[in-house]
Amino acid sequence: MSTRPPDPQGSYRARLAQAAYRPGPYQLSDGTVLPHYFDPFLLTSDPQLLRLTANRMAALLPSDTQVLAAPVLAAVALATAVSTLTDLPVSYIRSQPKAYGSRRQLEGADPVGRYVAIIDDTLRSGRSLLHTAQLLRGVGAQVHTAVCVLDRGLDGLRLLAAAGITVHALIDEPILPQQAP
Numbered sequence: 755m756s757t758r759p760p761d762p763q764g765s766y767r768a769r770l771a772q773a774a775y776r777p778g779p780y781q782l783s784d785g786t787v788l789p790h791y792f793d794p795f796l797l798t799s800d801p802q803l804l805r806l807t808a809n810r811m812a813a814l815l816p817s818d819t820q821v822l823a824a825p826v827l828a829a830v831a832l833a834t835a836v837s838t839l840t841d842l843p844v845s846y847i848r849s850q851p852k853a854y855g856s857r858r859q860l861e862g863a864d865p866v867g868r869y870v871a872i873i874d875d876t877l878r879s880g881r882s883l884l885h886t887a888q889l890l891r892g893v894g895a896q897v898h899t900a901v902c903v904l905d906r907g908l909d910g911l912r913l914l915a916a917a918g919i920t921v922h923a924l925i926d927e928p929i930l931p932q933q934a935p
């Protein structure tokens with residue numbers, strides 16, 4: 755089950771709707787076209803909204819978290835902002851190993867043998883988070899938690915739960931630009 759901090763006035767939700775919703779069409783990697791969408795880069799490029807978001811994400815982390823993990827791209831800024839509040843180090847996860855230089859897929863903090871919480875912006879099918887969790891588990895990390903900004907209310911929570919991962923989301927559907935005050 756998803757949990758989130760109290761927000762009686764829905765102020766965070768309204769702020770996010772105002773700042774980070776865009777009219778579509780927006781095509782997803784599976785070909786789905788959204789009529790409107792949440793643009794996480796409008797969140798992470800807004801310092802106040804980023805700080806507000808990072809505070810709320812930090813509050814949802816289990817106390818045994820030792821490392822944050824950030825799949826590219828939008829989650830990198832989110833996780834780094836949470837890191838500055840919690841002093842937790844961050845592992846950055848490329849979509850592919852770098853073809854030169856470090857030749858690494860995982861950069862930054864070493865997740866091996868540590869309790870890792872994945873940070874991400876949007877949960878839809880859950881496939882991206884599951885892929886990230888499998889990569890981390892494959893190198894020996896303990897992954898039981900993810901925290902995202904928006905849960906689209908599709909199958910993501912169920913897919914991750916079946917893999918032993920609890921996803922906490924700051925907000926879920928429905929949320930539309932016209933809901934902003």
Ligand SMILES: O=P(O)(O)OC[C@H]1O[C@H](OP(=O)(O)OP(=O)(O)O)[C@H](O)[C@@H]1O
Nearest residue numbers: 826827828875876877878879880881882
């Ligand atoms: O639950 P899912 O169906 O997997 O969808 C959600 C994922 O899709 C987006 O990633 P995208 O590849 O667009 O990444 P980016 O814009 O952050 O690079 C988003 O950042 C989530 O990671």
Ligand SMILES: O=C(O)c1cc(=O)[nH]c(=O)[nH]1
Nearest residue numbers: 782791792793794876906
């Ligand atoms: O559902 C969305 O709004 C959404 C999904 C996604 O994969 N990426 C994005 O920027 N928005």
